[in-house]
Amino acid sequence: MKIWVPSQDIMDVLSDLPEGLPEPDCAIYDGNGDLPGKPEDVEIWVPPLGWISGIPALLGRMHGLRLLQTVTAGVDAYRPYLPEQAVLCNARGVHDAGTAEWVVGAMLAMLREFPGFALAQQRCEWDYHHTAALADSTVLIVGYGSIGEAVERRLAGFEVDVVRVARTPRESENVYGEDALPKLLPKADVVVLLVPATPATDRMVDAGFLNWMKDGAVLVNAARGSVVDIDALLPEVSGGRLRAVLDVAPTEPLPPEHPLWTAPGVFITPHVAGSTPASARRIRRLVREQIIRYLSGRPLANMITGEY
Numbered sequence: 001m002k003i004w005v006p007s008q009d010i011m012d013v014l015s016d017l018p019e020g021l022p023e024p025d026c027a028i029y030d031g032n033g034d035l036p037g038k039p040e041d042v043e044i045w046v047p048p049l050g051w052i053s054g055i056p057a058l059l060g061r062m063h064g065l066r067l068l069q070t071v072t073a074g075v076d077a078y079r080p081y082l083p084e085q086a087v088l089c090n091a092r093g094v095h096d097a098g099t100a101e102w103v104v105g106a107m108l109a110m111l112r113e114f115p116g117f118a119l120a121q122q123r124c125e126w127d128y129h130h131t132a133a134l135a136d137s138t139v140l141i142v143g144y145g146s147i148g149e150a151v152e153r154r155l156a157g158f159e160v161d162v163v164r165v166a167r168t169p170r171e172s173e174n175v176y177g178e179d180a181l182p183k184l185l186p187k188a189d190v191v192v193l194l195v196p197a198t199p200a201t202d203r204m205v206d207a208g209f210l211n212w213m214k215d216g217a218v219l220v221n222a223a224r225g226s227v228v229d230i231d232a233l234l235p236e237v238s239g240g241r242l243r244a245v246l247d248v249a250p251t252e253p254l255p256p257e258h259p260l261w262t263a264p265g266v267f268i269t270p271h272v273a274g275s276t277p278a279s280a281r282r283i284r285r286l287v288r289e290q291i292i293r294y295l296s297g298r299p300l301a302n303m304i305t306g307e308y
């Protein structure tokens, strides 16, 4: 059984599977350079964490693929091209810690103006002034799932009100539906986006959404670039009414000439929220457990079916 994995460390955790299971024939494909064999022969593909080109064409050749196990929570890069006979599983839970840490760091950095102070430091300038703070603010999490819960746990010591929104409202857990956004957005100091990229969330943060946000609020996007209408965001940040911290962009890598790079009040990181040793450890654990499930004929975890 041919398995393509993205790195040596993942190959290593598949080298000593429990006795009695068929030994997989692993090859490394990290998205660069030549393919390690014929895509037609691959039964399980674990693609790399970062962006790679040519996914539609590659999946189009994977006629024997049975399982596509992503190491990301988002599956938008793969789902539209999944061969009919294959199942798609995501890495739900794997990035909760890393992404939640990034989200809390992002809101603190923007509210306490770390990017501006870093620039002042480069000018050797003691730029004393008061800043906003996270304490006493309201943080609205849009797309409240396992990463949202991890964000909320980390915010527990910051004396903030956390408001939760998800596609499916869950009254018992105080999770509002998206129809409550016009009422909730004007009260939020920080709006965190964690929704998956689907046709329903494409540009959900449009001019109307941004208009409901309160003056001085911070938008934190740890979801996907497609969720925010950048043409609507640019005038809001350029005019100084809103600020934004973005780990994701409409096109990745964001081209050097893109106006987002130089827009005032925008702090960009290059899709790094889940790129940490903590996530890497969890990825290894997930892939190993999932392959064991597959090889022993047990039900797979994190299968993506219907809406997710």
Ligand code: GLV
Pocket (backbone or CB within 6 Å): 071, 072, 073, 074, 075, 095, 274
């Ligand atoms: C990262 O972007 C992920 O989807 O996990």
